[in-house]
Amino acid sequence: MKEPKIKSIPYSEFKDNEYLENMVAELNKDGVNVIVGKLDDLINWGRSNSLWSLTFGTSCCAIEFMALGAARYDMARFGFEVTRNSPRQADMIMVLGTITYKMAPVLKRLYDQMADPKYVIAIGGCTISGGPFKNSYHVVPGIDKIVPVDVYVPGCPPRPEAFYYGMMQLQRKIKLERFFGGVNRKEKEEDIQDESED
Amino acid sequence: MDIKDRILKLQPEATFEEQGDLIAVVAPGKFRALMEALRNEGDKMDYLREIMGLDNGTELGAVYYLESTATYEQIAVKTMTPDRENPMLPSVCDLWKTAEIKEREVYDFFGIRFLNNPDMRRIFLREDWKGYPLRKDYDMNSNPLNMENEVNADEGDEFVIDSYGSVEDLKNKIFDRNDFVVNIGPQHPSTHGVLRLRTSLEGEMVKKIDPVCGYIHRGIEKMAESMTYPQTLAMTDRLDYLSANQNRHALCMCIEKACGIEIPERAKYIRTIIDELQRIDSHLLYYSCLVMDMGGLTPFFYGFRDREMVLDILEDTTGGRLIQNYYVIGGVQADLHPEFQTKVKAFIKHLRGIIHEYHEIFTGNVIARERLIKVGMLSREDAISLGTTGGTGRASGWHNDVRKHHPYGMYDQVDFKEIVYDGCDSFDRYMVRMDEIMESMNIIEQLIDRIPEGDYKVKTKPIIKLPAGTYSASVETSRGEFMAIIVSDGGKSPVRLHFRSTGLPLVHALDTVCRGNKIADLIAIGGTLDYVIPDIDR
Numbered sequence: 211m212k213e214p215k216i217k218s219i220p221y222s223e224f225k226d227n228e229y230l231e232n233m234v235a236e237l238n239k240d241g242v243n244v245i246v247g248k249l250d251d252l253i254n255w256g257r258s259n260s261l262w263s264l265t266f267g268t269s270c271c272a273i274e275f276m277a278l279g280a281a282r283y284d285m286a287r288f289g290f291e292v293t294r295n296s297p298r299q300a301d302m303i304m305v306l307g308t309i310t311y312k313m314a315p316v317l318k319r320l321y322d323q324m325a326d327p328k329y330v331i332a333i334g335g336c337t338i339s340g341g342p343f344k345n346s347y348h349v350v351p352g353i354d355k356i357v358p359v360d361v362y363v364p365g366c367p368p369r370p371e372a373f374y375y376g377m378m379q380l381q382r383k384i385k386l387e388r389f390f391g392g393v394n395r396k397e398k399e400e401d402i403q404d405e406s407e408d
Numbered sequence: 409m410d411i412k413d414r415i416l417k418l419q420p421e422a423t424f425e426e427q428g429d430l431i432a433v434v435a436p437g438k439f440r441a442l443m444e445a446l447r448n449e450g451d452k453m454d455y456l457r458e459i460m461g462l463d464n465g466t467e468l469g470a471v472y473y474l475e476s477t478a479t480y481e482q483i484a485v486k487t488m489t490p491d492r493e494n495p496m497l498p499s500v501c502d503l504w505k506t507a508e509i510k511e512r513e514v515y516d517f518f519g520i521r522f523l524n525n526p527d528m529r530r531i532f533l534r535e536d537w538k539g540y541p542l543r544k545d546y547d548m549n550s551n552p553l554n555m556e557n558e559v560n561a562d563e564g565d566e567f568v569i570d571s572y573g574s575v576e577d578l579k580n581k582i583f584d585r586n587d588f589v590v591n592i593g594p595q596h597p598s599t600h601g602v603l604r605l606r607t608s609l610e611g612e613m614v615k616k617i618d619p620v621c622g623y624i625h626r627g628i629e630k631m632a633e634s635m636t637y638p639q640t641l642a643m644t645d646r647l648d649y650l651s652a653n654q655n656r657h658a659l660c661m662c663i664e665k666a667c668g669i670e671i672p673e674r675a676k677y678i679r680t681i682i683d684e685l686q687r688i689d690s691h692l693l694y695y696s697c698l699v700m701d702m703g704g705l706t707p708f709f710y711g712f713r714d715r716e717m718v719l720d721i722l723e724d725t726t727g728g729r730l731i732q733n734y735y736v737i738g739g740v741q742a743d744l745h746p747e748f749q750t751k752v753k754a755f756i757k758h759l760r761g762i763i764h765e766y767h768e769i770f771t772g773n774v775i776a777r778e779r780l781i782k783v784g785m786l787s788r789e790d791a792i793s794l795g796t797t798g799g800t801g802r803a804s805g806w807h808n809d810v811r812k813h814h815p816y817g818m819y820d821q822v823d824f825k826e827i828v829y830d831g832c833d834s835f836d837r838y839m840v841r842m843d844e845i846m847e848s849m850n851i852i853e854q855l856i857d858r859i860p861e862g863d864y865k866v867k868t869k870p871i872i873k874l875p876a877g878t879y880s881a882s883v884e885t886s887r888g889e890f891m892a893i894i895v896s897d898g899g900k901s902p903v904r905l906h907f908r909s910t911g912l913p914l915v916h917a918l919d920t921v922c923r924g925n926k927i928a929d930l931i932a933i934g935g936t937l938d939y940v941i942p943d944i945d946r
Contacts, residue, residue, distance in 0.1 A: 269941070308626055312558065313623045315557045343626040345634075346631050347551065
């Protein structure tokens with residue numbers, strides 16, 4: 211099987227390789243054209259090393275994200291340093307902090323405004339399950355109820371190293387995707403046609 | 409004159425609750441006259457610290473915490489109404505401006521309408537929210553997740569009693585049809601969180617700002633009502649995460665005061681030092697963010713470089729970088745790391761030697777000075793009336809440092825200056841913070857070699873129960889007076905737990921400060937005011 215390569219970390223050191231293997235098996239079950247496959251590799255190499263994230267910090271985790279941007283943890287090493295303030299220019303949305311009922315429609319709208327292919331990383335206990343605020347009347351118990359999530363990074367807030375582990379998981383996923391031919395397109399042809407008929 | 413005599417003289421029918429805080433209880437009909445007298449006569453109680461809404465099961469009401477800025481004398485006044493269908497209380501927003509927004513909070517959570525408050529809209533919850541969540545009979549499942557976008561009304565309600573004695577709803581326009589309204593936030597990099605400002609403009613000048621809060625309202629106060637006291641501690645770190653330890657200090661002090669727990673001397677020293685380290689951490693981040701908001705990236709790296717050193721020190725001892733969960737009832741969770749003292753001393757030496765870089769790159773910079781000096785004026789009267797505590801108030805000449813005037817921890821035994829400027833502008837608000845970094849280092853230096861040996865924690869009962877009553881404790885956090893108020897009925901969880909938000913008055917002050925300034929300065933002014941949104945929304 212094709213193994214995504216992350217600099218300095220061997221494939222076997224990542225803990226959850228199984229989901230990637232399943233993903234690849236599913237993507238490749240009808241076979242892959244050599245030329246298209248190589249083109250995919252090329253474009254994925256570029257995409258995975260220049261992930262631009264939308265700054266979407268709602269609470270504590272956002273401060274740790276700022277620490278990531280500063281000199282000690284320096285996310286520029288991995289190509290994450292360009293953060294965008296407009297969803298239309300972003301590749302991924304890092305949800306940093308609790309999502310409340312009042313914020314939920316805003317998050318959905320921002321997600322809808324992003325251009326495909328787009329990814330979601332849920333950072334911190336609050337975004338994953340509601341965290342310590344799970345029993346509240348105003349907190350969404352997990353953002354996967356609103357938007358599809360690619361990577362979960364647990365912690366309250368996660369350490370910067372955990373951020374990187376999660377972001378590398380996303381890089382690995384992107385490196386295996388098949389961009390050409392619309393295999394990984396989230397918005398399917400039928401949906402688009404349905405909408406235009408409406 | 410004793411405060412009790414003074415109130416009895418003004419209002420002979422007042423009764424007193426003396427379990428914990430001294431609270432004067434008056435009927436709603438007599439309430440307004442008493443407040444007017446307290447505000448305007450004798451030692452003026454000109455600072456309204458907090459309004460706490462209250463539901464005791466049968467009656468709804470509010471507790472008002474007052475302080476005099478001249479004598480620092482404090483008093484609480486409570487008024488309750490038995491009407492649950494249509495509860496109404498007189499507004500005090502013409503006496504203290506900060507009541508405008510705090511009464512909105514009480515209305516949002518308890519449904520109490522304040523007569524003559526010009527803007528009785530919800531503040532944290534959606535405008536189509538049903539019910540009032542902090543009432544005891546609120547059904548927790550009554551408002552499922554609504555993914556429809558919220559529509560904000562352009563008019564607020566003002567309830568007045570007309571000449572026939574019936575209640576009339578005057579519709580006050582917030583924005584006119586012809587106003588040019590710019591929507592800033594909630595997803596905006598320079599609002600320091602998910603704050604939304606509806607800003608109307610006259611050309612380039614700000615005409616009015618209507619802050620919309622609640623995008624990170626997590627209902628902490630309601631959740632605390634079903635938690636035990638040690639559990640409630642976990643929530644304070646997540647309010648204002650840049651004052652995590654200081655917030656927790658307030659709640660711990662409040663519970664310790666109620667139970668009569670005396671904490672060991674060593675714990676007091678540790679708490680005071682950690683509080684000050686946290687203040688340095690917060691002010692360094694303040695510097696970084698303010699400068700980044702104004703377009704300078706290099707100082708951001710300066711601030712974070714030194715902030716990481718503070719975090720390392722805290723992490724050694726507490727185990728956490730941001731959320732530390734370090735203070736517990738009766739002391740602190742664990743003893744200091746063996747290298748704590750050496751590292752703190754090395755850090756102070758480092759910061760003292762390097763802080764000139766901060767000033768060279770930003771303070772003396774001509775662009776920074778042009779954009780901060782004489783911009784965003786907040787007069788002393790306004791600062792007190794709006795209740796903008798902390799550095800923002802001190803930059804307007806208001807001596808409001810809780811550490812100085814109501815000392816806790818070891819602050820009564822150290823020698824430190826209360827940093828006060830009287831320029832009232834953005835630049836002085838910035839300078840207060842920079843000077844406080846130096847002052848915090850002074851405090852730490854005085855304490856670091858004197859930490860006594862001994863226990864860092866006293867044993868408490870496994871189940872902590874507070875005697876019935878109302879208790880409060882306040883601390884000076886990095887951005888103002890933070891207050892924890894507990895209403896207990898003797899059980900193991902609070903009947904009501906309320907926090908004074910340090911940021912809510914600051915956001916409320918934005919309208920006053922920014923009016924007539926350029927919209928480009930709004931971001932710089934917001935940066936100097938230094939609010940943290942999760943602390944506002946709770």
